Amino acid sequence: MAEHIRIGDIAPRAHYAADGAQTIFVFPFPIFEEGDLEVRLDGMVQSEGFTIQGVGQSAGGAVLFGVPPAAGRQVLLRRMMVIERITDFQSNGVLRARTLNDELDRQVASLQDVREELRGAVCADPGDVPASLVLPLREGRANRLLAFDSVGAVTTVSRDPLLLAPFGGAIPRTVEDKLSERLSARDFGAAGNGIADDGPALQAAMNAAAASGKHLEIGEGTHRTTIPLMLPGAAAGLTMRGSILYAGPAGETALTLGDGAAVRNQAKTYHGLRVLRATLSDWLDERDIGIAMRNLDACQVEIRQVEGFTIGVRTMGVELGFEDSTLVLGRFVNNRIGLDIHTATAAAWNNSIRYIGGHFANSSATHPAMDRFGVRFSCAPGAYNRHNAHVFLGPGFELQRQGSPGTVAAIPFLLQAGDERGIVARSVRMEQCSPYVARHAGGANDCLYEVSYVGTYAFTGAGIDYTVAATRAGGTVMPLHQATAAQGSPRLVAAAENLRRRAFRQTIDSPEGVGFEQMAVLSGNPSGPPANLAGFAFAGLSQFVLNADTIGIPTSRGLAFVVDASRCKEFFIAAEGTELRPVVMQFDAAEKVLDHASPALFSNMNAAWAGGPSFFWEGNADLDSLVGGIGINNLQRVTLHGNARFAAIGVRGGTAGATLKALRLYCSSLHAPALIYGGSRKWGVREYGVTDTGWAVPALAPGESATRDVTLPGVRQGDFVQASFAKAEGYQSGGVVFHASIGGTASADQVRVTAHNISGGSIAVGAGTLFVRAVKPRI
Structure with missing residues (x-):
């Protein structure tokens, strides 16, 4: 025997928002026949286009649409039974349980429908003191507003009632005046349901806010608009508690x-x-x-x-x-x-x-x-x-760089x-970003990025990407990792605190040449021109003016520190002097000079390409030139191109009267680039030396001497030269002295060493090691 229908305590209505694909919509309450179910789309009753399943089922059923309702449409299913009784139980007849249950079920279902309708009606709270809620007669309520009196009973008032704030000094105001204090988009018909087009209502509200100089409020909900919106500047402002969904x-x-x-x-x-x-x-x-x-x-x-x-x-x-x-x-x-x-x-x-x-x-x-x-x-x-x-505090970025890398x-x-x-x-946070916190594509300057966290490339990856259009190296990145304090302490790479005291006679490249310890001399017009670092970095050149405390440096000459830039690309140059122009030369891993395709950048001035034969990248202003009366050009960052592996960084004369006192070069504390001079390089050193193990000094009679010519690259007439001799074994008598002088078979790169017996007897010296040293004189 089939189970009789059961009427549970379930609200006899179901709401849905269509998605454009769904065709089956379930109702969880029972109905007795198809006519008991009302189907609405966007509030309109539907009579066709669907079928109903589940009639007579306690758990309810479903409505099946032939065509799915469009996305965003509101679907309402509710039970609306006809309240009537057109049959009677027969006198003295058989009272069957099923028949009685059907009648009671219909009564319960009808009562549920009535209760659901009453939920939308205005009524007094059950715990309220009874009061008259009967409307006045038609004549008494016409053209008046519904209100409540002092005991809560229904009454009417004028359509322009006066309101009074419950504080001393308050004045009566009309309701219209009170409501106009703050405009709401709902006053103009905005629904905020995400379905209706609230665009015209929102724009009307914005126009009203501008006309009245009021502050507009857009309330809760999703306000869909198919038109662009504009709040004129005459409005006092805007507060949004919901959102605007632009579908225009x-x-x-x-x-x-x-x-x-x-x-x-x-x-x-x-x-x-x-x-x-x-x-x-x-x-x-x-x-x-x-x-x-x-x-x-x-x-x-x-x-x-x-x-x-x-x-x-x-x-x-x-x-x-x-x-x-x-x-x-x-x-x-x-x-x-x-x-x-x-x-x-x-x-x-x-x-x-x-x-x-x-x-x-x-x-x-x-x-x-x-x-x-x-x-x-x-x-x-x-x-x-x-x-x-522009100052940003604590922004976070999760931009999705798409792949790794x-x-x-x-x-x-x-x-x-x-x-x-x-x-x-x-305090910038970066996650799934490129290994750059910024890209500079012009002349940006004095920019600082403090990176607190990088989720992909670690802190050393948060750099600045300078495009080919960038004209200044105007950005600094401070990654806050475990060496935070070091970020404010730049590393000193090289220092020439007193250039005048570093000058020495250096005639390798020029008969009147002047060299400087630890530094290379650059020429604005080298012959050739050379192709690599060894040709461009001179040991010494002429035309420098040696003053009492300064160096006069012409426009055709430069002084630079040569650094290994394999890892470090950012340097800071500090100079003391007048009319000095910053210059940079760059070289690749094979020490071949780089041209204009690999630009260097300065931070407070544009970098200009001088072209050949100098291959200088130089600033477009002197370091001591003023900008608006302020010497910001003295603060000069140098950013090398990514292709650079070696660089000469320094200054040249900006005018014929330029002078230089001191020069320093710094970099980030994260790096320790090597300073390149001496050794196999000809520049930056006063002292040259060579070791000769091939001389076996012959036996010398009293007053007799022997000579040997030694090649010492870089030695020239006027250098101070010395020689000493050591044997691997035995005792060398002090009766033989070794002298050194410039010359020999050639005037350059040659030192003649003389072994002279100054004793009264013969001495057999034999084989040993000869040490020769030359020192360029300071001038």
Whole structure:
């Protein structure tokens, strides 16, 4: 025997949001016949296009649509039984249990339907003191507002009642005046259900906020819009408790704050901004922007979320500047450029902004073949490009570089406006990014990136990528690892504290040559020109002026330290003197000179390529030249090209009257590059030596002498030379003395050693080792 239907305590309605594919929708309550179930789509009753299963089942059944309802449509299934009784039990008839159960089941189901309807009605609380809730007669309530009196009974009041705040000094105000204090988008019909098009309602609310100078509130929920929205600058501000879901055309800005009037959007508050794109942008059109903020000045902005755009947020100086504001950043997800700091005209600017927080992230499946950046500094052609004083505190980047090693650029900061100054980022976190914290594509200067954590490449990988268009090495990275304190203590590579005391006579390369200890002399016009380091680094040249305490250095001469740059590419040069121009020469691993295809960069000035025959990269200004009355050129970073393995870094004369007192070279404490001079190199040393083991001194009679000519590369007339002799065994009598003099069979690279018996008897010296030393005289 089939089990009789059971009526459980289940609400007789079920709601669904269609996804465009689902055709079966379950109802968990029983019905007695198909007519008991009401089917609605977006509130409209449906009579066809579906079938009903499960009639008479205690657990309910399902509605099967022939065509799935479109995505986003609301599906409502509810039981609506006809309340009637058209049959009776027969007098003295058989009262069957099934018949009685059917009648009782229908009564219970009808009562459940009534209870469900009453849940949507206004009623008094069960614990309330009884009060009259009967409406006044029609004539008494016409053109009046429903209200409650002092005992809670229903009454009516004028449509313009006065309100009074319960504090001393308060004045009566109308309801309309009170409600107009703060505008709500719901006052204009915004539903916030994620389905209805709230665009017209939101724009009407924004226009009203501008017309009244009020602050607009967009309440909870998802506000879908098919049109771009713009809040004019005349509005006092905006608070969002929900979100805007942009489902409009591509190539538009979903939400613009500020209408572009030539006035400042000053001292405004924009709180809780949350804008999402209904479908992911193709990342190709930079007009596809989530939030654009125009001409803000001294404003407070909180951005909770922006997702799915080519550019998530763009701050813009257009007619005037964007400045002196604080932005609290939330989640920037699946945007090709999370935050774009931009100027549109030459009359605008974008300066002095504080950014707090921010999480810039992409999913691994989002446009895996396209580059992406967290923060970009940009400008329109011809627009103001010196964005300055932007400070970021604690931003995090998880940009998905796609593979290991990365196949696309996934870099936190991109500086391509051209002349950015003072960009500072503190406590940066990097995960799944490229091994660069920033890319510089212009003349950015005085930029500092403090990296707290790198999840992929460790701290030494958080460098700066200088593109071929970069004109300055204007960035410094401070990775906070286990040697944090050392980051503020640069390593001294080489120091010439008193150049004048280092000068010595050096005639290897020039008859009137002057050399300098530990340093190479460079020429602005070497003959040939040479092809490698040995040809370009001279031991000494003429035309230097040796003053009492300084060196006069002409424009055609340079003094440089030669360093091994295999690992270290960043150096800092400090010079004392006048009218000095920084210069750099670079060489590859085979010591072949590098040309203009491998540019070097300076930090506070542009690097100019001098071309052949000097192959100098040099600054476009002197180190002591002033910029706005300030000597910032004295602070000079040198960044070598990645191809460089050796480099000569120093100065030349900027004018004919240039003087040099001292020169120092520093690098990061992470490196200890070798200083290259002496040994097999001809430059930077005063002392030369050679050992000769092939001389067997013959027996010498009293007063007799023997000579031997020794080759000593680098020795010249005027050098101080000495010789000594040692035997492997036995005692060498002091009766034989060894003298050395320049000369021999050739005037250069030759030393003649004379063994002279000054004793009164014959001496047999024999074979031994001859040591010859030459020292260039100081001048």
